[in-house]
Amino acid sequence: MGRIRTKENKATVVAEVKELFQDVQMAMVIDYQGLTVAEITDLRNRLRPLGGTCKITKNTLVKIALEGQPQWQPMEDYLKGTSALLLLKDDLGGAIKAYKKFQKDTKKTELRGGVLEGRALSQADVEAIGDLPSKEQLMGQIAGAINALATKLAFGIKEVPASLARGIQAYSEKE
Numbered sequence: 030m031g032r033i034r035t036k037e038n039k040a041t042v043v044a045e046v047k048e049l050f051q052d053v054q055m056a057m058v059i060d061y062q063g064l065t066v067a068e069i070t071d072l073r074n075r076l077r078p079l080g081g082t083c084k085i086t087k088n089t090l091v092k093i094a095l096e097g098q099p100q101w102q103p104m105e106d107y108l109k110g111t112s113a114l115l116l117l118k119d120d121l122g123g124a125i126k127a128y129k130k131f132q133k134d135t136k137k138t139e140l141r142g143g144v145l146e147g148r149a150l151s152q153a154d155v156e157a158i159g160d161l162p163s164k165e166q167l168m169g170q171i172a173g174a175i176n177a178l179a180t181k182l183a184f185g186i187k188e189v190p191a192s193l194a195r196g197i198q199a200y201s202e203k204e
Contacts, residue, residue, distance in 0.1 A: 042086055046094035049084060049116055050101060057115040057128070057143035057155060058107035061085065064137050069113075075127040080119030088112050103149035107141040121145075125159030 050056070061069065073083045088108040095101045117124045132138050143150040145158070 039090060042090050043094045046084065046086060046091055046114075049082060049114075050095070050098065052118050053116045054119075055117045055121050055143055055145045055150075055158075056101065056104055057117070057125075058104060058141045059113050059115060059128070060111055060139040060141060061113040062111040062137075064135065068135055068137070072128070072131050075131055076115065076117075076124055079124040079127055080117065081124035081127070082114075082116045082118075084114045084116060085112075086114075100147040101144055103147065104142075104144045106149065107143075112141075113138075115143075122159055122161045125155060129156070129159060 064072075069083065069085070076083055091108055091112070091114065092105055095104065115124070115128060128140070132140070140152045140155060142152060143155045150158075
């Protein structure tokens with residue numbers, strides 16, 4: 030009887046992992062050995078507002094869940110030992126920064142790598158993505174550039190009639 034329940038539990042976990050990967054843009058694999066339950070909860074709480082999820086489950090179940098999804102196959106190389114998945118949906122840079130801060134605070138985890146758009150990412154690749162400006166910062170920079178351009182354009186348009194008037198005045202004074 031216990032074995033049937035175990036199979037049901039495994040099937041439930043596989044289905045849950047499959048569902049988690051539906052809207053994910055990027056996945057990271059970390060070695061979480063040595064983390065306490067409170068520290069794992071802390072990591073989850075840091076990621077959640079940024080559209081990130083931390084999932085801990087058996088590597089074999091993750092591999093089963095990812096069968097038939099070639100965009101996530103490169104992740105299999107990172108699934109060994111004590112693996113936790115960090116699944117990122119929205120603010121990739123912000124979530125990576127949140128993880129790096131968590132890693133600095135606890136000094137217990139190790140980033141193995143990640144997968145983005147079907148490509149395996151090394152630890153250095155993931156950290157480089159974390160150093161990119163956030164979507165909000167980019168939008169602010171673009172808005173600032175548009176505002177500066179509009180201001181220059183307004184001054185340029187205002188200057189045309191004034192220049193024309195000065196030209197006409199100079200011409201009339203000549204005569």
